[in-house]
Amino acid sequence: xxxxxxxxxxxxxxxxxxxxxxxxxxxxxxxxxxxxxxxxxxxxxxxxxxxxxxxxxxxxxxxxxxxxxxxxxxxxxxxxxxxxxxxxxxxxxxxxxxxxxxxxxxxxxxxxxxxxxxxxxxxxxxxxxxxxxxxxxxxxxxxxxxxxxxxxxxxxxxxxxxxxxxxxxxxxxxxxxxxxxxxxxxxxxxxxxxxxxxxxxxxxxxxxxxxxxxxxxxxxxxxxxxxxxxxxxxxxxxxxxxxxxxxxxxxxxxxxxxxxxxxxxxxxxxxxxxxxxxxxxxxxxxxxxxxxxxxxxxxxxxxxxxxxxxxxxxxxxxxxxxxxxxxxxxxxxxxxxxxxxxxxxxxxxxxxxxxxxxxxxxxxxxxxxxxxxxxxxxxxxxxxxxxxx
Amino acid sequence: xxxxxxxxxxxxxxxxxxxxxxxxxxxxxxxxxxxxxxxxxxxxxxxxxxxxxxxxxxxxxxxxxxxxxxxxxxxxxxxxxxxxxxxxxxxxxxxxxxxxxxxxxxxxxxxxxxxxxxxxxxxxxxxxxxxxxxxxxxxxxxxxxxxxxxxxxxxxxxxxxxxxxxxxxxxxxxxxxxxxxxxxxxxxxxxxxxxxxxxxxxxxxxxxxxxxxxxxxxxxxxxxxxxxxxxxxxxxxxxxxxxxxxxxxxxxxxxxxxxxxxxxxxxxxxxxxxxxxxxxxxxxxxxxxxxxxxxxxxxxxxxxxxxxxxxxxxxxxxxxxxxxxxxxxxxxxxxxxxxxxxxxxxxxxxxxxxxxxxxxxxxxxxxxxxxxxxxxxxxxxxxxxxxxx
Numbered sequence: 001x002x003x004x005x006x007x008x009x010x011x012x013x014x015x016x017x018x019x020x021x022x023x024x025x026x027x028x029x030x031x032x033x034x035x036x037x038x039x040x041x042x043x044x045x046x047x048x049x050x051x052x053x054x055x056x057x058x059x060x061x062x063x064x065x066x067x068x069x070x071x072x073x074x075x076x077x078x079x080x081x082x083x084x085x086x087x088x089x090x091x092x093x094x095x096x097x098x099x100x101x102x103x104x105x106x107x108x109x110x111x112x113x114x115x116x117x118x119x120x121x122x123x124x125x126x127x128x129x130x131x132x133x134x135x136x137x138x139x140x141x142x143x144x145x146x147x148x149x150x151x152x153x154x155x156x157x158x159x160x161x162x163x164x165x166x167x168x169x170x171x172x173x174x175x176x177x178x179x180x181x182x183x184x185x186x187x188x189x190x191x192x193x194x195x196x197x198x199x200x201x202x203x204x205x206x207x208x209x210x211x212x213x214x215x216x217x218x219x220x221x222x223x224x225x226x227x228x229x230x231x232x233x234x235x236x237x238x239x240x241x242x243x244x245x246x247x248x249x250x251x252x253x254x255x256x257x258x259x260x261x262x263x264x265x266x267x268x269x270x271x272x273x274x275x276x277x278x279x280x281x282x283x284x285x286x287x288x289x290x291x292x293x294x295x296x297x298x299x300x301x302x303x304x305x306x307x308x309x310x311x312x313x314x315x316x317x318x319x320x321x322x323x324x325x326x327x328x329x330x331x332x333x334x335x336x337x338x339x340x341x342x343x344x345x346x347x348x349x350x351x352x353x354x355x356x357x358x359x360x361x362x363x364x365x366x367x368x369x370x371x372x373x374x375x376x377x378x379x380x381x382x383x384x385x386x387x388x389x
Numbered sequence: 390x391x392x393x394x395x396x397x398x399x400x401x402x403x404x405x406x407x408x409x410x411x412x413x414x415x416x417x418x419x420x421x422x423x424x425x426x427x428x429x430x431x432x433x434x435x436x437x438x439x440x441x442x443x444x445x446x447x448x449x450x451x452x453x454x455x456x457x458x459x460x461x462x463x464x465x466x467x468x469x470x471x472x473x474x475x476x477x478x479x480x481x482x483x484x485x486x487x488x489x490x491x492x493x494x495x496x497x498x499x500x501x502x503x504x505x506x507x508x509x510x511x512x513x514x515x516x517x518x519x520x521x522x523x524x525x526x527x528x529x530x531x532x533x534x535x536x537x538x539x540x541x542x543x544x545x546x547x548x549x550x551x552x553x554x555x556x557x558x559x560x561x562x563x564x565x566x567x568x569x570x571x572x573x574x575x576x577x578x579x580x581x582x583x584x585x586x587x588x589x590x591x592x593x594x595x596x597x598x599x600x601x602x603x604x605x606x607x608x609x610x611x612x613x614x615x616x617x618x619x620x621x622x623x624x625x626x627x628x629x630x631x632x633x634x635x636x637x638x639x640x641x642x643x644x645x646x647x648x649x650x651x652x653x654x655x656x657x658x659x660x661x662x663x664x665x666x667x668x669x670x671x672x673x674x675x676x677x678x679x680x681x682x683x684x685x686x687x688x689x690x691x692x693x694x695x696x697x698x699x700x701x702x703x704x705x706x707x708x709x710x711x712x713x714x715x716x717x718x719x720x721x722x723x724x725x726x727x728x729x730x731x732x733x734x735x736x737x738x739x740x741x742x743x744x745x746x747x748x749x750x751x752x753x754x755x756x757x758x759x760x761x762x763x764x765x766x767x768x769x770x771x772x773x774x775x776x777x778x
């Protein structure tokens with residue numbers, strides 16, 4: 001294998017802070033694992049979790065994982081997945097790209113590692129790549145993911161921007177995926193409000209995807225963080241987008257889908273959030289708009305919470321006050337006071353007896369309600385009886 | 390009290406079919422009860438339910454309901470409500486108005502009585518007034534109530550009309566309240582489609598409310614039925630509107646709210662439906678539209694089902710086929726096949742080994758997926774390897 005000094009040399013700028021030899025070897029091994037595996041590889045998660053990344057890698061290199069905690073069939077399939085990717089020079093290639101793009105590496109040994117990803121269990125990332133301030137990541141975990149359709153409408157972009165701006169105003173970080181449409185609207189509104197936003201990327205961080213968002217991604221990195229789990233130089237494949245979605249779900253306290261087509265990738269993010277036990281909100285829209293069909297689907301199939309305001313989003317993550325409960329009661333129920341009011345006229349004065357007959361209430365009830373209405377100024381009394389004020 | 394012959398004479402046109410003396414007396418008593426009580430009077434429900442309408446009325450007239458099943462306080466309060474309304478000539482006045490307006494009376498003794506209202510328990514109506522075909526009422530109970538804002542938008546009226554038209558096309562009756570806005574759009578689309586619709590009114594049926602809907606109500610009566618529970622000549626007070634809402638909920642298999650403001654009366658209808666254990670559907674709309682705020686509230690507070698199509702409304706009442714379940718899975722989950730596709734190019738042929746490395750899958754898995762993709766025509770193979778078709 002490799003000794004700590006050579007690992008330190010090879011990692012170069014990826015070593016930050018004072019690291020023990022063990023930490024250096026773990027870091028080195030995770031860079032290798034990062035290139036061997038696709039995101040979410042459960043066998044890699046099990047092996048590195050039980051043996052440590054360095055020891056697990058040594059076993060894999062010796063082709064000797066049969067006595068590990070993996071089932072023999074699982075171990076064989078895993079070796080078949082990883083072997084085609086074992087190539088010399090992997091680490092130095094990654095380091096070169098990371099250096100040019102000023103990427104940092106964050107591993108579980110770092111203080112900046114977000115514990116929230118551990119909720120992904122054996123599917124947790126083995127390492128994270130970061131542009132910007134790595135401490136932003138853990139901070140974002142108390143925040144809200146706002147995601148949705150790339151092909152958003154002006155309605156969706158408006159709502160995403162409003163929600164992000166209002167949440168930003170009360171200090172809630174916004175997590176998204178830097179895509180066209182809803183994602184960009186959420187990031188932009190957060191940046192405009194001076195808030196903190198992090199972007200989770202599907203490919204290597206050395207270039208923005210989509211390319212048209214190079215400036216946006218730069219601005220996110222300047223004040224928050226741009227984060228990904230695949231090695232620098234990796235293309236953003238469809239699989240990686242779908243796995244990136246699990247990170248958006250894991251690195252936020254709740255996921256809100258603003259607009260989404262029937263098969264939008266953001267439904268996948270919502271599904272991950274739900275599987276992690278994180279609240280999922282869906283913003284409704286016109287049923288005549290295909291761009292809202294996915295949101296309505298989440299309301300129907302995933303029992304997502306219907307959210308229409310920033311206050312309702314805050315309730316999802318427990319930052320909200322209880323609102324409107326009292327109003328709800330009064331709109332849905334009715335009282336005898338309504339019947340007394342119905343029996344009154346603004347034009348003609350009526351006696352209590354007459355009001356009792358019209359309202360179908362007893363005279364005693366009528367008199368007590370009239371007293372209350374009188375105190376509130378809603379009715380007036382004169383010699384002829386009572387009338388509406 | 391009164392003898393059967395005089396009751397028969399006084400009821401005049403309100404006696405339809407061959408009725409026994411007991412039925413005649415019950416019918417007569419219900420007309421009186423109808424004038425003594427406001428809709429939903431529980432004490433009246435309990436008394437008439439346990440003693441029969443005629444015997445209960447006799448006791449009330451003698452001021453002797455203290456030994457009945459009502460609590461003493463309840464009995465006293467009830468007598469205080471009913472006494473101011475005990476006046477001679479009540480029945481003849483009602484009969485006169487009913488005759489002119491060609492109203493029928495339907496009581497629990499009639500075959501046309503809809504058993505569904507019995508779900509209201511002690512709050513069930515004591516009698517129903519009908520213009521049109523009384524048999525339409527029971528038929529409507531298998532149908533759907535479409536209700537909503539009077540101040541509807543063109544979006545809401547469009548959706549209400551589309552839902553009503555599509556449900557009508559498969560023979561589902563539509564129940565509503567003949568109000569401006571959503572109600573009218575639902576009735577009109579049903580009539581246009583040659584379907585059956587019934588309108589529940591808050592006031593006496595001798596005149597339409599709103600007056601502008603005189604023609605619409607006439608057309609509803611001509612093919613379906615216009616139904617109410619208050620005596621002819623009674624004004625549509627706010628209390629009666631709210632109680633009318635419970636009839637809409639009871640006389641339909643599910644209630645769908647299309648547009649509703651934050652305090653719309655249709656929320657009250659939804660609340661009644663929910664209390665009756667009937668499904669409640671809410672049609673979402675833009676969160677920027679005040680006319681949809683009540684629908685979103687139902688989704689949040691009443692756990693109403695989000696409905697966006699007629700098929701989804703049909704599911705509410707069990708008339709729907711299961712739709713889209715398979716689609717849902719594929720959009721929200723991902724498979725190794727995705728990874729194999731990601732690793733393929735349409736331009737360059739790649740070997741299985743190369744595809745294994747790119748996809749991070751074992752060579753055996755890759756080969757089996759390639760085989761399936763090849764069979765489906767998604768990939769082609771030549772001497773250089775595999776490529777996307």
